[in-house]
Amino acid sequence: MLKVEHLTKMFGGLAAVNDVSVEFETGKINAIIGPNGAGKSTFFNLISGLHQPTSGHILLDGVDVTNMPCDKVARLGVGRTFQTTNLFEQASVLDNLIVGHRLRTESGLWDVLINSKRLQREEKAARDKAMEALDFVGLTHVAGQFIADITQEERKRVAFALALTTDPKIVLLDEPxxxxxxxxxxxxxxxxxxxxxxGLTVCLIEHKMDMIMSLADKIMVLDHGEKIAEGTPEEVRNNPVVIEAYLGGDEDAAA
Structure with missing residues:
Protein backbone atom coordinates (compact mmCIF):
# COMPACT_ATOMS: atom_id res chain seq x y z
CA MET A 1 0.00 0.00 0.00
CA LEU A 2 2.56 2.59 1.13
CA LYS A 3 6.32 2.39 0.70
CA VAL A 4 8.66 5.07 2.01
CA GLU A 5 12.31 5.06 0.96
CA HIS A 6 15.04 7.08 2.72
CA LEU A 7 12.66 9.94 3.48
CA THR A 8 14.30 13.09 4.85
CA LYS A 9 12.93 16.53 5.65
CA MET A 10 15.25 19.35 6.66
CA PHE A 11 14.09 22.61 8.23
CA GLY A 12 17.22 24.73 8.01
CA GLY A 13 19.87 22.65 9.73
CA LEU A 14 17.36 20.48 11.60
CA ALA A 15 16.40 17.04 10.28
CA ALA A 16 12.76 16.65 11.33
CA VAL A 17 12.66 13.30 9.50
CA ASN A 18 15.98 11.63 8.79
CA ASP A 19 16.46 8.78 6.28
CA VAL A 20 13.28 6.87 7.21
CA SER A 21 12.32 3.79 5.22
CA VAL A 22 9.20 1.75 6.00
CA GLU A 23 6.39 -0.18 4.33
CA PHE A 24 2.74 -0.30 5.42
CA GLU A 25 0.68 -3.25 4.23
CA THR A 26 -2.82 -3.08 2.80
CA GLY A 27 -5.63 -3.79 5.25
CA LYS A 28 -3.51 -3.40 8.40
CA ILE A 29 -3.44 -1.03 11.34
CA ASN A 30 -0.02 0.62 11.43
CA ALA A 31 1.08 2.84 14.31
CA ILE A 32 3.81 5.44 14.67
CA ILE A 33 5.00 6.23 18.17
CA GLY A 34 7.78 8.31 19.68
CA PRO A 35 8.43 11.21 22.04
CA ASN A 36 7.08 14.68 21.37
CA GLY A 37 9.18 16.26 18.65
CA ALA A 38 10.20 12.89 17.18
CA GLY A 39 8.99 13.85 13.69
CA LYS A 40 5.71 11.88 13.64
CA SER A 41 3.42 14.64 12.37
CA THR A 42 6.06 15.82 9.92
CA PHE A 43 6.18 12.26 8.57
CA PHE A 44 2.40 12.40 8.00
CA ASN A 45 2.73 15.84 6.39
CA LEU A 46 5.25 14.42 3.92
CA ILE A 47 3.08 11.44 3.00
CA SER A 48 -0.03 13.57 2.52
CA GLY A 49 1.77 16.17 0.39
CA LEU A 50 1.48 19.03 2.87
CA HIS A 51 5.29 19.25 2.98
CA GLN A 52 7.73 18.34 0.23
CA PRO A 53 10.64 16.11 1.29
CA THR A 54 14.26 17.17 1.07
CA SER A 55 15.11 13.73 -0.28
CA GLY A 56 13.69 10.23 -0.55
CA HIS A 57 10.63 8.72 -2.20
CA ILE A 58 7.01 7.97 -1.29
CA LEU A 59 5.18 5.28 -3.26
CA LEU A 60 1.43 4.70 -3.00
CA ASP A 61 0.37 1.46 -4.66
CA GLY A 62 3.52 1.71 -6.77
CA VAL A 63 2.85 5.32 -7.85
CA ASP A 64 5.52 7.87 -6.92
CA VAL A 65 3.70 10.65 -5.04
CA THR A 66 6.86 12.22 -3.57
CA ASN A 67 6.44 15.73 -4.93
CA MET A 68 2.70 15.81 -5.54
CA PRO A 69 0.58 18.53 -3.92
CA CYS A 70 -1.80 17.41 -1.20
CA ASP A 71 -4.96 17.60 -3.36
CA LYS A 72 -3.51 15.17 -5.90
CA VAL A 73 -2.28 12.84 -3.15
CA ALA A 74 -5.77 12.89 -1.67
CA ARG A 75 -7.31 12.02 -5.05
CA LEU A 76 -5.00 9.00 -5.22
CA GLY A 77 -6.44 7.76 -1.93
CA VAL A 78 -4.72 9.31 1.10
CA GLY A 79 -7.18 10.56 3.73
CA ARG A 80 -6.01 12.53 6.74
CA THR A 81 -6.99 13.84 10.16
CA PHE A 82 -4.98 16.30 12.26
CA GLN A 83 -4.10 16.69 15.94
CA THR A 84 -6.40 19.70 16.13
CA THR A 85 -9.78 19.23 14.50
CA ASN A 86 -10.44 22.44 12.56
CA LEU A 87 -14.00 22.52 11.23
CA PHE A 88 -16.45 25.22 10.15
CA GLU A 89 -17.95 26.05 13.56
CA GLN A 90 -21.09 27.83 12.32
CA ALA A 91 -21.92 25.27 9.65
CA SER A 92 -23.79 22.03 10.19
CA VAL A 93 -22.02 18.71 10.60
CA LEU A 94 -23.47 17.57 7.27
CA ASP A 95 -22.29 20.70 5.41
CA ASN A 96 -18.76 20.21 6.80
CA LEU A 97 -18.73 16.72 5.34
CA ILE A 98 -20.20 17.66 1.97
CA VAL A 99 -17.08 19.78 1.44
CA GLY A 100 -14.91 16.66 1.72
CA HIS A 101 -16.39 14.89 -1.29
CA ARG A 102 -15.92 17.98 -3.49
CA LEU A 103 -12.47 16.53 -4.07
CA ARG A 104 -14.14 13.98 -6.39
CA THR A 105 -16.35 16.42 -8.32
CA GLU A 106 -15.74 18.12 -11.67
CA SER A 107 -18.36 20.90 -11.80
CA GLY A 108 -17.06 24.39 -12.48
CA LEU A 109 -18.36 27.95 -12.51
CA TRP A 110 -20.43 27.40 -15.64
CA ASP A 111 -22.18 24.44 -14.02
CA VAL A 112 -23.08 26.67 -11.07
CA LEU A 113 -24.35 29.49 -13.28
CA ILE A 114 -26.69 27.24 -15.27
CA ASN A 115 -27.38 24.77 -12.45
CA SER A 116 -26.31 21.96 -14.76
CA LYS A 117 -27.37 18.34 -14.51
CA ARG A 118 -23.77 17.48 -13.65
CA LEU A 119 -23.81 19.93 -10.75
CA GLN A 120 -27.09 18.52 -9.45
CA ARG A 121 -25.80 14.97 -9.78
CA GLU A 122 -22.54 15.77 -8.01
CA GLU A 123 -24.25 17.70 -5.21
CA LYS A 124 -26.48 14.69 -4.53
CA ALA A 125 -23.46 12.37 -4.59
CA ALA A 126 -21.61 14.60 -2.11
CA ARG A 127 -24.61 14.70 0.22
CA ASP A 128 -25.08 10.92 -0.03
CA LYS A 129 -21.39 10.32 0.69
CA ALA A 130 -21.56 12.66 3.70
CA MET A 131 -24.55 10.79 5.15
CA GLU A 132 -22.84 7.45 4.48
CA ALA A 133 -19.74 8.63 6.37
CA LEU A 134 -21.87 9.93 9.25
CA ASP A 135 -23.61 6.59 9.50
CA PHE A 136 -20.25 4.80 9.49
CA VAL A 137 -18.99 6.80 12.48
CA GLY A 138 -22.32 6.68 14.31
CA LEU A 139 -23.29 10.36 14.05
CA THR A 140 -26.39 10.53 11.85
CA HIS A 141 -28.27 12.01 14.82
CA VAL A 142 -26.14 15.20 14.78
CA ALA A 143 -26.18 15.77 10.99
CA GLY A 144 -28.11 19.02 11.29
CA GLN A 145 -26.35 20.42 14.34
CA PHE A 146 -23.71 23.16 14.19
CA ILE A 147 -20.16 22.01 14.82
CA ALA A 148 -20.00 24.55 17.66
CA ASP A 149 -22.75 22.64 19.49
CA ILE A 150 -21.33 19.11 19.47
CA THR A 151 -18.93 17.45 21.92
CA GLN A 152 -15.17 16.99 21.57
CA GLU A 153 -15.64 13.25 21.01
CA GLU A 154 -18.22 13.95 18.30
CA ARG A 155 -15.86 16.45 16.64
CA LYS A 156 -13.22 13.76 16.43
CA ARG A 157 -15.72 11.39 14.86
CA VAL A 158 -16.63 14.11 12.36
CA ALA A 159 -12.91 14.34 11.49
CA PHE A 160 -12.92 10.59 10.83
CA ALA A 161 -16.02 11.00 8.66
CA LEU A 162 -14.46 13.91 6.75
CA ALA A 163 -11.49 11.73 5.84
CA LEU A 164 -13.88 8.99 4.71
CA THR A 165 -15.80 11.32 2.37
CA THR A 166 -12.67 11.64 0.20
CA ASP A 167 -12.91 7.91 -0.70
CA PRO A 168 -9.47 7.01 0.69
CA LYS A 169 -7.47 3.81 0.41
CA ILE A 170 -5.33 4.67 3.43
CA VAL A 171 -6.29 6.94 6.33
CA LEU A 172 -3.66 8.82 8.36
CA LEU A 173 -4.95 9.54 11.87
CA ASP A 174 -2.94 12.01 13.95
CA GLU A 175 -3.60 11.33 17.67
CA PRO A 176 -7.25 10.29 17.18
CA GLY A 199 -11.16 -2.54 3.24
CA LEU A 200 -9.20 0.50 4.40
CA THR A 201 -5.61 0.69 5.59
CA VAL A 202 -5.05 2.69 8.77
CA CYS A 203 -1.93 4.47 9.96
CA LEU A 204 -2.10 6.35 13.23
CA ILE A 205 0.05 8.45 15.52
CA GLU A 206 -0.84 7.97 19.16
CA HIS A 207 0.58 8.30 22.67
CA LYS A 208 -1.88 5.96 24.39
CA MET A 209 0.29 2.88 24.60
CA ASP A 210 -2.37 0.51 25.94
CA MET A 211 -4.51 1.18 22.88
CA ILE A 212 -1.60 0.93 20.45
CA MET A 213 -0.32 -2.35 21.85
CA SER A 214 -3.75 -3.97 21.62
CA LEU A 215 -4.71 -2.47 18.26
CA ALA A 216 -1.74 -2.20 15.90
CA ASP A 217 -0.51 -4.91 13.56
CA LYS A 218 2.79 -3.07 13.12
CA ILE A 219 4.51 -0.24 14.97
CA MET A 220 7.27 2.11 13.81
CA VAL A 221 9.16 4.07 16.48
CA LEU A 222 10.69 7.46 15.72
CA ASP A 223 13.13 9.39 17.87
CA HIS A 224 14.69 12.70 16.84
CA GLY A 225 13.43 12.12 13.30
CA GLU A 226 15.03 8.69 12.93
CA LYS A 227 13.46 5.25 12.86
CA ILE A 228 14.85 3.36 15.83
CA ALA A 229 12.62 0.28 15.65
CA GLU A 230 9.70 -1.37 13.89
CA GLY A 231 7.82 -4.60 14.35
CA THR A 232 4.87 -6.18 16.09
CA PRO A 233 3.64 -4.72 19.40
CA GLU A 234 5.40 -7.54 21.25
CA GLU A 235 8.69 -6.90 19.45
CA VAL A 236 8.51 -3.15 20.08
CA ARG A 237 7.48 -3.56 23.72
CA ASN A 238 10.56 -5.69 24.39
CA ASN A 239 13.04 -3.69 22.33
CA PRO A 240 15.66 -2.22 24.71
CA VAL A 241 16.32 0.76 22.42
CA VAL A 242 12.64 1.66 22.46
CA ILE A 243 12.39 1.19 26.21
CA GLU A 244 15.29 3.57 26.76
CA ALA A 245 14.20 6.19 24.23
CA TYR A 246 10.48 6.26 24.75
CA LEU A 247 8.58 3.70 26.79
CA GLY A 248 10.74 4.10 29.87
CA GLY A 249 9.21 2.91 33.12
CA ASP A 250 5.62 1.94 33.83
CA GLU A 251 4.57 5.56 34.30
CA ASP A 252 5.80 6.63 30.86
CA ALA A 253 4.42 3.54 29.16
CA ALA A 254 0.93 4.32 30.38
CA ALA A 255 1.02 7.94 29.22
Whole structure:
Protein backbone atom coordinates (compact mmCIF):
# COMPACT_ATOMS: atom_id res chain seq x y z
CA MET A 1 0.00 0.00 0.00
CA LEU A 2 2.56 2.59 1.13
CA LYS A 3 6.32 2.39 0.70
CA VAL A 4 8.66 5.07 2.01
CA GLU A 5 12.31 5.06 0.96
CA HIS A 6 15.04 7.08 2.72
CA LEU A 7 12.66 9.94 3.48
CA THR A 8 14.30 13.09 4.85
CA LYS A 9 12.93 16.53 5.65
CA MET A 10 15.25 19.35 6.66
CA PHE A 11 14.09 22.61 8.23
CA GLY A 12 17.22 24.73 8.01
CA GLY A 13 19.87 22.65 9.73
CA LEU A 14 17.36 20.48 11.60
CA ALA A 15 16.40 17.04 10.28
CA ALA A 16 12.76 16.65 11.33
CA VAL A 17 12.66 13.30 9.50
CA ASN A 18 15.98 11.63 8.79
CA ASP A 19 16.46 8.78 6.28
CA VAL A 20 13.28 6.87 7.21
CA SER A 21 12.32 3.79 5.22
CA VAL A 22 9.20 1.75 6.00
CA GLU A 23 6.39 -0.18 4.33
CA PHE A 24 2.74 -0.30 5.42
CA GLU A 25 0.68 -3.25 4.23
CA THR A 26 -2.82 -3.08 2.80
CA GLY A 27 -5.63 -3.79 5.25
CA LYS A 28 -3.51 -3.40 8.40
CA ILE A 29 -3.44 -1.03 11.34
CA ASN A 30 -0.02 0.62 11.43
CA ALA A 31 1.08 2.84 14.31
CA ILE A 32 3.81 5.44 14.67
CA ILE A 33 5.00 6.23 18.17
CA GLY A 34 7.78 8.31 19.68
CA PRO A 35 8.43 11.21 22.04
CA ASN A 36 7.08 14.68 21.37
CA GLY A 37 9.18 16.26 18.65
CA ALA A 38 10.20 12.89 17.18
CA GLY A 39 8.99 13.85 13.69
CA LYS A 40 5.71 11.88 13.64
CA SER A 41 3.42 14.64 12.37
CA THR A 42 6.06 15.82 9.92
CA PHE A 43 6.18 12.26 8.57
CA PHE A 44 2.40 12.40 8.00
CA ASN A 45 2.73 15.84 6.39
CA LEU A 46 5.25 14.42 3.92
CA ILE A 47 3.08 11.44 3.00
CA SER A 48 -0.03 13.57 2.52
CA GLY A 49 1.77 16.17 0.39
CA LEU A 50 1.48 19.03 2.87
CA HIS A 51 5.29 19.25 2.98
CA GLN A 52 7.73 18.34 0.23
CA PRO A 53 10.64 16.11 1.29
CA THR A 54 14.26 17.17 1.07
CA SER A 55 15.11 13.73 -0.28
CA GLY A 56 13.69 10.23 -0.55
CA HIS A 57 10.63 8.72 -2.20
CA ILE A 58 7.01 7.97 -1.29
CA LEU A 59 5.18 5.28 -3.26
CA LEU A 60 1.43 4.70 -3.00
CA ASP A 61 0.37 1.46 -4.66
CA GLY A 62 3.52 1.71 -6.77
CA VAL A 63 2.85 5.32 -7.85
CA ASP A 64 5.52 7.87 -6.92
CA VAL A 65 3.70 10.65 -5.04
CA THR A 66 6.86 12.22 -3.57
CA ASN A 67 6.44 15.73 -4.93
CA MET A 68 2.70 15.81 -5.54
CA PRO A 69 0.58 18.53 -3.92
CA CYS A 70 -1.80 17.41 -1.20
CA ASP A 71 -4.96 17.60 -3.36
CA LYS A 72 -3.51 15.17 -5.90
CA VAL A 73 -2.28 12.84 -3.15
CA ALA A 74 -5.77 12.89 -1.67
CA ARG A 75 -7.31 12.02 -5.05
CA LEU A 76 -5.00 9.00 -5.22
CA GLY A 77 -6.44 7.76 -1.93
CA VAL A 78 -4.72 9.31 1.10
CA GLY A 79 -7.18 10.56 3.73
CA ARG A 80 -6.01 12.53 6.74
CA THR A 81 -6.99 13.84 10.16
CA PHE A 82 -4.98 16.30 12.26
CA GLN A 83 -4.10 16.69 15.94
CA THR A 84 -6.40 19.70 16.13
CA THR A 85 -9.78 19.23 14.50
CA ASN A 86 -10.44 22.44 12.56
CA LEU A 87 -14.00 22.52 11.23
CA PHE A 88 -16.45 25.22 10.15
CA GLU A 89 -17.95 26.05 13.56
CA GLN A 90 -21.09 27.83 12.32
CA ALA A 91 -21.92 25.27 9.65
CA SER A 92 -23.79 22.03 10.19
CA VAL A 93 -22.02 18.71 10.60
CA LEU A 94 -23.47 17.57 7.27
CA ASP A 95 -22.29 20.70 5.41
CA ASN A 96 -18.76 20.21 6.80
CA LEU A 97 -18.73 16.72 5.34
CA ILE A 98 -20.20 17.66 1.97
CA VAL A 99 -17.08 19.78 1.44
CA GLY A 100 -14.91 16.66 1.72
CA HIS A 101 -16.39 14.89 -1.29
CA ARG A 102 -15.92 17.98 -3.49
CA LEU A 103 -12.47 16.53 -4.07
CA ARG A 104 -14.14 13.98 -6.39
CA THR A 105 -16.35 16.42 -8.32
CA GLU A 106 -15.74 18.12 -11.67
CA SER A 107 -18.36 20.90 -11.80
CA GLY A 108 -17.06 24.39 -12.48
CA LEU A 109 -18.36 27.95 -12.51
CA TRP A 110 -20.43 27.40 -15.64
CA ASP A 111 -22.18 24.44 -14.02
CA VAL A 112 -23.08 26.67 -11.07
CA LEU A 113 -24.35 29.49 -13.28
CA ILE A 114 -26.69 27.24 -15.27
CA ASN A 115 -27.38 24.77 -12.45
CA SER A 116 -26.31 21.96 -14.76
CA LYS A 117 -27.37 18.34 -14.51
CA ARG A 118 -23.77 17.48 -13.65
CA LEU A 119 -23.81 19.93 -10.75
CA GLN A 120 -27.09 18.52 -9.45
CA ARG A 121 -25.80 14.97 -9.78
CA GLU A 122 -22.54 15.77 -8.01
CA GLU A 123 -24.25 17.70 -5.21
CA LYS A 124 -26.48 14.69 -4.53
CA ALA A 125 -23.46 12.37 -4.59
CA ALA A 126 -21.61 14.60 -2.11
CA ARG A 127 -24.61 14.70 0.22
CA ASP A 128 -25.08 10.92 -0.03
CA LYS A 129 -21.39 10.32 0.69
CA ALA A 130 -21.56 12.66 3.70
CA MET A 131 -24.55 10.79 5.15
CA GLU A 132 -22.84 7.45 4.48
CA ALA A 133 -19.74 8.63 6.37
CA LEU A 134 -21.87 9.93 9.25
CA ASP A 135 -23.61 6.59 9.50
CA PHE A 136 -20.25 4.80 9.49
CA VAL A 137 -18.99 6.80 12.48
CA GLY A 138 -22.32 6.68 14.31
CA LEU A 139 -23.29 10.36 14.05
CA THR A 140 -26.39 10.53 11.85
CA HIS A 141 -28.27 12.01 14.82
CA VAL A 142 -26.14 15.20 14.78
CA ALA A 143 -26.18 15.77 10.99
CA GLY A 144 -28.11 19.02 11.29
CA GLN A 145 -26.35 20.42 14.34
CA PHE A 146 -23.71 23.16 14.19
CA ILE A 147 -20.16 22.01 14.82
CA ALA A 148 -20.00 24.55 17.66
CA ASP A 149 -22.75 22.64 19.49
CA ILE A 150 -21.33 19.11 19.47
CA THR A 151 -18.93 17.45 21.92
CA GLN A 152 -15.17 16.99 21.57
CA GLU A 153 -15.64 13.25 21.01
CA GLU A 154 -18.22 13.95 18.30
CA ARG A 155 -15.86 16.45 16.64
CA LYS A 156 -13.22 13.76 16.43
CA ARG A 157 -15.72 11.39 14.86
CA VAL A 158 -16.63 14.11 12.36
CA ALA A 159 -12.91 14.34 11.49
CA PHE A 160 -12.92 10.59 10.83
CA ALA A 161 -16.02 11.00 8.66
CA LEU A 162 -14.46 13.91 6.75
CA ALA A 163 -11.49 11.73 5.84
CA LEU A 164 -13.88 8.99 4.71
CA THR A 165 -15.80 11.32 2.37
CA THR A 166 -12.67 11.64 0.20
CA ASP A 167 -12.91 7.91 -0.70
CA PRO A 168 -9.47 7.01 0.69
CA LYS A 169 -7.47 3.81 0.41
CA ILE A 170 -5.33 4.67 3.43
CA VAL A 171 -6.29 6.94 6.33
CA LEU A 172 -3.66 8.82 8.36
CA LEU A 173 -4.95 9.54 11.87
CA ASP A 174 -2.94 12.01 13.95
CA GLU A 175 -3.60 11.33 17.67
CA PRO A 176 -7.25 10.29 17.18
CA UNK A 177 -7.75 9.48 20.87
CA UNK A 178 -6.12 12.60 22.35
CA UNK A 179 -8.27 14.37 24.91
CA UNK A 180 -10.95 11.70 25.26
CA UNK A 181 -11.76 9.39 28.16
CA UNK A 182 -11.01 5.62 28.30
CA UNK A 183 -14.49 4.61 27.15
CA UNK A 184 -14.32 6.98 24.19
CA UNK A 185 -10.80 5.74 23.43
CA UNK A 186 -12.12 2.19 23.10
CA UNK A 187 -14.84 3.53 20.82
CA UNK A 188 -12.21 5.02 18.50
CA UNK A 189 -10.24 1.78 18.55
CA UNK A 190 -13.40 -0.08 17.49
CA UNK A 191 -13.95 2.48 14.73
CA UNK A 192 -10.43 1.91 13.39
CA UNK A 193 -11.00 -1.85 13.37
CA UNK A 194 -14.25 -1.24 11.50
CA UNK A 195 -12.38 0.82 8.90
CA UNK A 196 -9.95 -2.03 8.28
CA UNK A 197 -12.80 -4.55 8.17
CA UNK A 198 -14.28 -2.41 5.38
CA GLY A 199 -11.16 -2.54 3.24
CA LEU A 200 -9.20 0.50 4.40
CA THR A 201 -5.61 0.69 5.59
CA VAL A 202 -5.05 2.69 8.77
CA CYS A 203 -1.93 4.47 9.96
CA LEU A 204 -2.10 6.35 13.23
CA ILE A 205 0.05 8.45 15.52
CA GLU A 206 -0.84 7.97 19.16
CA HIS A 207 0.58 8.30 22.67
CA LYS A 208 -1.88 5.96 24.39
CA MET A 209 0.29 2.88 24.60
CA ASP A 210 -2.37 0.51 25.94
CA MET A 211 -4.51 1.18 22.88
CA ILE A 212 -1.60 0.93 20.45
CA MET A 213 -0.32 -2.35 21.85
CA SER A 214 -3.75 -3.97 21.62
CA LEU A 215 -4.71 -2.47 18.26
CA ALA A 216 -1.74 -2.20 15.90
CA ASP A 217 -0.51 -4.91 13.56
CA LYS A 218 2.79 -3.07 13.12
CA ILE A 219 4.51 -0.24 14.97
CA MET A 220 7.27 2.11 13.81
CA VAL A 221 9.16 4.07 16.48
CA LEU A 222 10.69 7.46 15.72
CA ASP A 223 13.13 9.39 17.87
CA HIS A 224 14.69 12.70 16.84
CA GLY A 225 13.43 12.12 13.30
CA GLU A 226 15.03 8.69 12.93
CA LYS A 227 13.46 5.25 12.86
CA ILE A 228 14.85 3.36 15.83
CA ALA A 229 12.62 0.28 15.65
CA GLU A 230 9.70 -1.37 13.89
CA GLY A 231 7.82 -4.60 14.35
CA THR A 232 4.87 -6.18 16.09
CA PRO A 233 3.64 -4.72 19.40
CA GLU A 234 5.40 -7.54 21.25
CA GLU A 235 8.69 -6.90 19.45
CA VAL A 236 8.51 -3.15 20.08
CA ARG A 237 7.48 -3.56 23.72
CA ASN A 238 10.56 -5.69 24.39
CA ASN A 239 13.04 -3.69 22.33
CA PRO A 240 15.66 -2.22 24.71
CA VAL A 241 16.32 0.76 22.42
CA VAL A 242 12.64 1.66 22.46
CA ILE A 243 12.39 1.19 26.21
CA GLU A 244 15.29 3.57 26.76
CA ALA A 245 14.20 6.19 24.23
CA TYR A 246 10.48 6.26 24.75
CA LEU A 247 8.58 3.70 26.79
CA GLY A 248 10.74 4.10 29.87
CA GLY A 249 9.21 2.91 33.12
CA ASP A 250 5.62 1.94 33.83
CA GLU A 251 4.57 5.56 34.30
CA ASP A 252 5.80 6.63 30.86
CA ALA A 253 4.42 3.54 29.16
CA ALA A 254 0.93 4.32 30.38
CA ALA A 255 1.02 7.94 29.22
Missing amino acids: AAGVNPEETEGFAALMRKMVDN
